[in-house]
Amino acid sequence: AQSVAQPEDQVNVAEGNPLTVKCTYSVSGNPYLFWYVQYPNRGLQFLLKYITGDNLVKGSYGFEAEFNKSQTSFHLKKPSALVSDSALYFCAVRDGSSNTGKLIFGQGTTLQVKP
Amino acid sequence: EPEVTQTPSHQVTQMGQEVILRCVPISNHLYFYWYRQILGQKVEFLVSFYNNEISEKSEIFDDQFSVERPDGSNFTLKIRSTKLEDSAMYFCASSEGASGRYPTYEQYFGPGTRLTVT
Numbered sequence: 001a002q003s004v005a006q007p008e009d010q011v012n013v014a015e016g017n018p019l020t021v022k023c024t025y026s027v028s029g030n031p032y033l034f035w036y037v038q039y040p041n042r043g044l045q046f047l048l049k050y051i052t053g054d055n056l057v058k059g060s061y062g063f064e065a066e067f068n069k070s071q072t073s074f075h076l077k078k079p080s081a082l083v084s085d086s087a088l089y090f091c092a093v094r095d096g097s098s099n100t101g102k103l104i105f106g107q108g109t110t111l112q113v114k115p
Numbered sequence: 116e117p118e119v120t121q122t123p124s125h126q127v128t129q130m131g132q133e134v135i136l137r138c139v140p141i142s143n144h145l146y147f148y149w150y151r152q153i154l155g156q157k158v159e160f161l162v163s164f165y166n167n168e169i170s171e172k173s174e175i176f177d178d179q180f181s182v183e184r185p186d187g188s189n190f191t192l193k194i195r196s197t198k199l200e201d202s203a204m205y206f207c208a209s210s211e212g213a214s215g216r217y218p219t220y221e222q223y224f225g226p227g228t229r230l231t232v233t
Contacts, residue, residue: 034221043119043206044158044224090158100163100171101146101210103222107157 002027002095006106013081013113021076021109023091032094033074034103035065039087047089050074061085081113117141119225121207127231128197136192136228138207146210147190148222149182151175151203158206164190165212197232204229 003026013019025031032051036044048059055067065076074091088110092103120139128134140147149161162172164182179195190209194201208222 036224041226043121043226044208046221046223049221092158095160098163098171100148100165101212101220101222102148102160102163102171103150103158104160105158 002093002097002104004091004093004104004106006089006091006109008109009107010110010112013111015083015113015115016080019076019078019081019085019111019113021089021091021111023074023076023106024072025074025091025093026072027093027096029096031067031072031074031096032101033065033067034092034094035059035063035074035076036090036092037087038090038108044090047076081111083113083115086111086113119207119209119223121205121225121228123228124226125229125231127233130199130232131196134194134197134230136194136205136207136230138190138192138225139188140190140207140209141211141223142188143211144209144223145212146170146222147182147184148208148210149192150206150208150224152206152227153200153203161192161205194230197230199232202230202232 005024034049035047050067058064090108091106122137147164152158162176163170181193183191204227206227207225210222211220
């Protein structure tokens with residue numbers, strides 16, 4: 001079965017420090033991977049995706065993610081965290097058995113950046 | 116920048132009543148989706164819609180649910196007889212789709228409608 005795991009409910013980091021939000025996946029076929037961010041009372045905002053090509057993908061707001069096929073991971077990273085990055089982050093994978101591109105989401109990780 | 120919009124932002128209804136949640140997807144998108152998120156749980160897929168028909172639905176999407184694209188711009192989710200367990204945040208999403216048969220592009224989500232069933 002297709003699945004996504006985000007092993008950390010919450011990640012705390014000091015402003016200016018690098019951050020990593022972890023994600024591992026299990027899919028049949030080639031993985032199409034996505035990161036979304038949710039601010040309070042807002043919808044899910046697309047950050048970045050991996051479809052094919054370079055393992056390091058860059059996205060919005062200075063975020064990047066590294067695809068690692070051998071470890072089936074797609075960790076979200078940022079070199080220098082901002083307080084405004086504090087939000088709920090979701091990793092998602094396209095269901096490989098679906099012909100409509102439906103997404104399977106992880107449970108979400110709350111990122112808290114402290115000044 | 117184009118965005119997906121949803122109305123209302125919050126809907127309170129009594130058990131057994133019908134509700135209609137409305138969405139306006141991004142105008143050039145071809146694939147439309149509804150997801151829901153029960154408080155404290157994962158975002159779950161409900162249904163996808165393409166070419167004016169349901170293309171896929173989850174086991175959650177039973178006979179009490181229906182979707183419609185009545186006028187080429189709105190995309191609605193109807194729950195015929197609401198239950199307490201339908202209380203959740205409902206997200207609409209749309210996707211441009213690939214030139215081929217299967218969409219590969221990212222989905223853009225609306226802000227959600229919080230449905231509270233009492």
